Amino acid sequence: MTFFQFALNNVKRNTRVYLAYFLSSVFTIMVFFSFAVNLFHPVIASRNGGAIELIMGQTEVAILVFSFLFVFISVNAFLKVRSKEFGILMVLGMSKKQLRRLVFLENMIIGCLAIIVGITIGLVFSKFLLMLLSSILSYESLSFYFPYEAILLTTVFFALIFLGISALTPLIIRTSNIITLLKGTKRPNREIKFSIIQSIAAVLLLGIGYFMALSQQLYDINPFLDRIVLFIEKIQYAEVILTTSVVIGTYLFFSQLSIFVLHWLKRNRSFYMNRTNMLWISDLIYRIRDNTRMLFLVTILSAIAFTAITGVYALSSLVKDESLKDNPFALTYTSYSSNDNEQQQIKTIDEMLESYGLKYKKYKSEVIKQVSNDNHTVHIIKQSDYNNRASAIGLEQVDLDKDQALLVPVYVRFDPKRDKTLSQKNIALDNGAINLEVVGIAPKVIFYSGLFRNLVVVNDEIYNKITNIQEKYHSYSYDIPDWLNTLEVTEKLREKLGVGEHGKYFWSTRIEGYNLENQNKKLFLYVGFFLGAIFFLGASSFLYFRLYTDLNQEKSKYIGVSKLGLSFKEMKKVASIQIAVLLFVPYILASIHTYFAINVLQTVLYSSVLNQFLVVMGVFLILNIIYYISVRSRYVNYLKRFIVQ
Numbered sequence: 200m201t202f203f204q205f206a207l208n209n210v211k212r213n214t215r216v217y218l219a220y221f222l223s224s225v226f227t228i229m230v231f232f233s234f235a236v237n238l239f240h241p242v243i244a245s246r247n248g249g250a251i252e253l254i255m256g257q258t259e260v261a262i263l264v265f266s267f268l269f270v271f272i273s274v275n276a277f278l279k280v281r282s283k284e285f286g287i288l289m290v291l292g293m294s295k296k297q298l299r300r301l302v303f304l305e306n307m308i309i310g311c312l313a314i315i316v317g318i319t320i321g322l323v324f325s326k327f328l329l330m331l332l333s334s335i336l337s338y339e340s341l342s343f344y345f346p347y348e349a350i351l352l353t354t355v356f357f358a359l360i361f362l363g364i365s366a367l368t369p370l371i372i373r374t375s376n377i378i379t380l381l382k383g384t385k386r387p388n389r390e391i392k393f394s395i396i397q398s399i400a401a402v403l404l405l406g407i408g409y410f411m412a413l414s415q416q417l418y419d420i421n422p423f424l425d426r427i428v429l430f431i432e433k434i435q436y437a438e439v440i441l442t443t444s445v446v447i448g449t450y451l452f453f454s455q456l457s458i459f460v461l462h463w464l465k466r467n468r469s470f471y472m473n474r475t476n477m478l479w480i481s482d483l484i485y486r487i488r489d490n491t492r493m494l495f496l497v498t499i500l501s502a503i504a505f506t507a508i509t510g511v512y513a514l515s516s517l518v519k520d521e522s523l524k525d526n527p528f529a530l531t532y533t534s535y536s537s538n539d540n541e542q543q544q545i546k547t548i549d550e551m552l553e554s555y556g557l558k559y560k561k562y563k564s565e566v567i568k569q570v571s572n573d574n575h576t577v578h579i580i581k582q583s584d585y586n587n588r589a590s591a592i593g594l595e596q597v598d599l600d601k602d603q604a605l606l607v608p609v610y611v612r613f614d615p616k617r618d619k620t621l622s623q624k625n626i627a628l629d630n631g632a633i634n635l636e637v638v639g640i641a642p643k644v645i646f647y648s649g650l651f652r653n654l655v656v657v658n659d660e661i662y663n664k665i666t667n668i669q670e671k672y673h674s675y676s677y678d679i680p681d682w683l684n685t686l687e688v689t690e691k692l693r694e695k696l697g698v699g700e701h702g703k704y705f706w707s708t709r710i711e712g713y714n715l716e717n718q719n720k721k722l723f724l725y726v727g728f729f730l731g732a733i734f735f736l737g738a739s740s741f742l743y744f745r746l747y748t749d750l751n752q753e754k755s756k757y758i759g760v761s762k763l764g765l766s767f768k769e770m771k772k773v774a775s776i777q778i779a780v781l782l783f784v785p786y787i788l789a790s791i792h793t794y795f796a797i798n799v800l801q802t803v804l805y806s807s808v809l810n811q812f813l814v815v816m817g818v819f820l821i822l823n824i825i826y827y828i829s830v831r832s833r834y835v836n837y838l839k840r841f842i843v844q
Contacts, residue, residue: 220274220309221309221312221313223269223736224269224270224309224310224313224317225313225316225317225320226317226733226736227262227265227266227269227270227317227733228266228313228314228316228317228318228321228353228357229317229318229320229321229324230262230321230729230733231259231262231263231266231317231353231356231357232317232318232321232322232325232346232349232350232353233321233324233325233328234259234262234328234729235259235346235348235349235352235353236321236325236328236329236346236349237325237328237329238259238349239346239348239349239352240329240344241344261730262730262733263356263360265733265734266357266360267360267363267364268496270310270360270361270364271364271367274306274364302365303365303366306361306364306365307361307362307365309361310357310358310360310361310362310364310365311358311361313357313361314353314354314357314358314361317353317357318350318353318354321353322346325346325349393455393458393459393462394455395459397451397454397455398451398455398456398459400448400451400455401448401451401452401455401456402448402456403448404444404445404447404448404451405444405445405448405449405452407444407448408441408442408444408445408448408795409445409791409795411440411441411444412441412795412796412798412799413795413798445792446499449495449498449499449788449792450491450495452788453487453491453494453495453498454488454491454495457487457784458484458487458488461480461483461484461487462484464480465480465481465484479772479773479776479777482773482777483776483777483780486777486781487780490781494781494784494785497785497789498785498788498789498792499789500734500735501734501735501785501786501789501819502788502789502792502793502796503731503734504730504731504732504734504735504819505731505789505790505792505793505815505816505819506792506793506796506797507727507730507731507734508727508728508731508815509793509797509800509808509811509812509815509816510723510727510797510800510808511720511723511724511726511727511728512724512727512811512814512815513797513800513808513811513812524643524644524648525644525647525648525709525712526647526648526707526708526709526712527588527591527592527643527644527645527646527647527676528562528591528592528646528647528676528677528678528709529559529677529678529679529682529685529708529709529710530548530676530677530679530685530689530706530707530708530709531646531647531650531674531675531676531677531706531707531708532544532545532548532674532675532676532677532704532705532706533650533672533673533674533675533704533705533706534672534673534674534675534703534704535670535671535672535703535704536670536671536672536673537703538700538703538704540703540704541673541704544696544704545675547692547695547696548675548677548692548696549561551688551691551692551695552677552679552688555685555687555688557679557681557684557685557688558679558680558681559677559678559679560591560677560678561675561676561677561678562587562588562591562675562676562677562678563584563673563674563675564580564584564585564587564588564673564674564676565580565581565584565671565672565673565674566578566579566580566651566654566671566672566674567579567580567662567665567668567670567671567672568668568669568670568671568672569628569629569665569667569668569669570669575653576652576653577626577628577653577655578651578652578653578654578655579628579654579655579656579657579662579665580607580651580654580655580656580657580662581656581657581658581659581662581663582597582598582599582656582657582658582659582662583659585597585605585607585645585656588645588676589641589645591676591678592643592645594641594642594643594645597639597656599638599656599657599658600658601658601660601661602634602635602636603635603636603637603638603657603658604626604635604636604637604638604655604656604657605637605638605639605640605641605655605656606623606626606637606639606640606641606654606655606656607640607641607644607645607654607655607656608640608641608643608644608654609644609648609649609650609651609652609653609654610644610648610649623637624636624637625637626655628655628657628665628667629665629666629667630667632667633661633664633665635655635657635661641656646674646676647707647709647712650674651672682708682709682710683710683713685708685709685710686710686711686714689708689710689711692706735819735822739826770835770838771835774831774834774835774838775831775835778827778830778831778834779827779831782823782826782827782830783823783827786819786820786823790816793812793816794812797809797812
């Protein structure tokens with residue numbers, strides 16, 4: 200028998216041990232390969248440098264980084280399971296060099312098989328993803344092709360991953376002597392110590408991170424908080440500081456604070472001495488100590504998965520509302536004073552809409568642009584034109600005196616508390632000849648976002664007195680109730696009017712922005728779902744791997760305590776509590792992280808995403824419960840065989 204055959208037979212004999220690791224690797228490779236098939240598709244590749252290619256490429260990188268981490272942790276876990284077997288081989292005469300070679304060959308065999316199976320399944324799965332992506336991007340067809348580039352990329356990347364991991368894993372064994380290997384996962388339990396200072400640091404770091412995440416919502420509560428919030432906003436790389444604080448705080452939570460809480464329960468003698476509490480509390484202290492890095496990693500991965508899925512779910516559900524906010528009118532045409540074809544172009548638009556049977560109302564407004572001596576640009580609209588538009592989009596009309604002005608936001612996402620333009624109390628027009636008091640801010644935009652910067656509403660009489668005019672615009676806005684069916688007419692208008700002529704005219708439609716946003720946000724949902732799924736699967740796998748490696752040690756412990764009189768019912772209760780803590784504490788902490796993360800997202804979207812957060816967390820809670828029931832059942836049934844009845 201050759202050494203390679205010996206390694207191959209070892210893999211066959213340990214199929215049960217390596218099965219979860221193998222299947223998880225296959226899944227990771229399959230997902231990576233399927234995304235690579237999408238990325239290298241001729242249609243997508245032809246749009247080089249586009250958002251789609253960028254998003255798909257970044258997804259590939261994220262999956263690749265995760266895969267390396269996942270494989271390394273998985274291999275490490277299974278090496279511990281087989282450490283006793285390695286010790287026996289060394290007793291029988293196998294050298295450390297031969298043992299390292301054996302481990303290397305076993306991992307490469309598993310890796311090569313996982314690559315072959317993952318790509319094979321991916322060829323089938325990628326067809327489904329192409330159909331889904333074609334629907335999302337509104338392409339006529341993303342036909343299947345022979346993805347030789349995707350096959351090559353996946354094979355090379357994962358071959359390097361498995362090669363690197365296989366080269367690193369023998370280093371773990373190198374540090375172990377025969378006695379250590381023979382003991383396997385059995386280790387004498389030393390007194391677990393914790394640091395009160397580090398426990399407090401965990402609370403402070405998490406608190407700082409959470410406060411920074413909520414800072415936007417804490418503004419304007421009291422002057423002291425306002426100063427703190429404004430200070431946070433001025434900090435460079437505040438997001439990096441926030442993330443670092445939460446990450447370090449999470450690690451200290453498991454390594455120090457959780458141990459502190461369990462020791463506190465231990466000191467509560469009435470609770471600690473009650474039935475089986477003594478057993479699960481004492482044992483849990485050591486289990487959390489031994490699993491600190493695993494629990495930390497699971498929490499962070501889960502938080503990333505929850506946040507990503509909540510974010511893309513929220514974005515996808517807000518597409519229509521965002522389009523309505525960004526474009527209060529279905530179509531807007533704006534003409535410069537130098538445009539001699541204005542009336543002909545308006546006639547073209549009217550006739551085109553009528554030919555498609557689209558009912559509409561047209562609102563015309565005149566806007567003046569003036570630039571002060573300090574190059575400060577102001578756009579001015581008279582009160583009557585503003586009121587005409589306001590009534591069309593459901594805003595209250597205004598009645599301004601000659602010395603009053605109303606400011607109008609230019610963008611949907613504005614904050615008058617921080618925007619210097621919108622927070623000013625007075626405004627000077629005509630190079631100081633006209634001074635007006637700002638009496639308020641319009642609740643939303645009246646043109647499409649970004650059309651007119653620094654827009655001011657003034658009394659009609661004052662408007663007619665303005666002499667310093669750099670440019671005068673005529674803007675026509677069309678209110679079309681059936682705007683979702685204006686795509687075809689928009690395409691026809693593009694053929695006749697073009698995209699606009701600089702210095703002459705420009706126009707836009709709501710349906711174009713809606714379709715673009717809808718496409719992008721569906722793509723984010725598509726990517727976010729799979730990234731979230733793979734991260735959550737990885738987190739669950741890490742927990743499973745750790746529980747599996749502890750089985751032998753737990754078997755010996757329960758055999759011992761059953762001889763002392765522990766019933767199966769009591770054993771099941773202890774095991775259930777411990778598994779529940781290991782599975783649900785990371786979920787709870789990750790949920791809290793996600794809640795504060797979406798608060799940052801809410802400030803960007805100017806819309807609540809709480810409902811989406813509750814839906815996502817509810818789904819993952821159900822999945823966690825199902826996973827808990829499955830793991831607990833298998834765990835308890837395994838131990839049941841060794842319990843002395």
